[in-house]
Amino acid sequence: TSPRPLLEVQKLSVVYNGAVVALTHVDLDVRPREIVALLGANGAGKTTVLRSVSNLLQAVRGQARADRARFDGADFLHLGPGDLVRRGLVPVLEGRRVFGPLTVEENLISGAIGAAKSRAQTARNLERVYTLFPKLVERRRSPAGLTSGGEQQMLAIGRALMAEPRLLTLDEPSMGLAPLVIQDIFRTLKRLNQDEGLAILVAEQNSAVALAYAHRAVVLENGVSAHEEDATTLRARDGMKDFYLGRT
Ligand code: ATP
Numbered sequence: 280t281s282p283r284p285l286l287e288v289q290k291l292s293v294v295y296n297g298a299v300v301a302l303t304h305v306d307l308d309v310r311p312r313e314i315v316a317l318l319g320a321n322g323a324g325k326t327t328v329l330r331s332v333s334n335l336l337q338a339v340r341g342q343a344r345a346d347r348a349r350f351d352g353a354d355f356l357h358l359g360p361g362d363l364v365r366r367g368l369v370p371v372l373e374g375r376r377v378f379g380p381l382t383v384e385e386n387l388i389s390g391a392i393g394a395a396k397s398r399a400q401t402a403r404n405l406e407r408v409y410t411l412f413p414k415l416v417e418r419r420r421s422p423a424g425l426t427s428g429g430e431q432q433m434l435a436i437g438r439a440l441m442a443e444p445r446l447l448t449l450d451e452p453s454m455g456l457a458p459l460v461i462q463d464i465f466r467t468l469k470r471l472n473q474d475e476g477l478a479i480l481v482a483e484q485n486s487a488v489a490l491a492y493a494h495r496a497v498v499l500e501n502g503v504s505a506h507e508e509d510a511t512t513l514r515a516r517d518g519m520k521d522f523y524l525g526r527t
Contacts, residue, residue, distance in 0.1 A: 305503065
């Protein structure tokens with residue numbers, strides 16, 4: 280018997296600008312302590328799913344509907360993005376989006392302010408982030424915009440961790456990064472999952488790396504959640520590359 284999902288999505292559909300249909304039918308669950316990979320080709324709708332669950336569609340003129348849209352029992356389509364962060368659903372957005380002129384440490388602290396954490400919680404979480412990402416310690420006084428792509432991705436994840444997520448969502452964290460840096464980042468995510476039970480929903484075009492760390496995968500094809508399978512099975516599948524890109 281599996282526990283009640285932390286995130287429950289049934290029949291999610293999204294339209295942009297009242298006209299562009301991005302998602303037609305997405306079903307997706309994330310259970311406590313689970314890492315779920317959201318796979319699919321360019322344009323399949325991964326970013327749109329992550330925007331929907333954090334209710335970030337309004338700014339990009341997107342409109343979502345769903346038969347079921349729950350995070351920890353609450354309807355995520357009726358909660359503001361900030362409310363969702365304070366409830367523990369924290370997104371790491373595509374392209375990292377750190378504040379370039381602010382220092383690494385100021386960026387981290389901004390993640391705590393957004394989630395209304397106390398000074399004591401902030402200090403504790405800062406130590407924890409520096410323990411997880413020692414590279415950020417050396418860079419704490421540097422403007423974030425002058426750090427490397429890998430450091431910016433670590434910073435974006437660290438900033439999200441400052442909000443004490445129960446579910447962390449990530450949009451293509453591997454994008455533009457060297458293989459060793461990607462491994463480093465995914466290993467840290469896995470450690471957070473194993474040690475602290477953090478649930479993770481990670482969208483990736485790099486399915487090989489995502490499947491190496493995820494428990495389960497959901498494959499999107501043209502706005503539809505077309506397949507769902509445990510990661511080991513999907514990894515072992517012959518011609519997997521074609522399969523996840525929806526070409527079989
Ligand atoms: P990528 O890897 O390129 O980010 P994706 O799987 O994340 O792809 P989405 O970005 O969610 O896919 O895009 C799904 C569909 O919605 C695409 O057809 C895309 O053109 C469209 N779309 C995405 N954002 C917008 C927007 N702000 N306005 C209009 N259409 C959009």
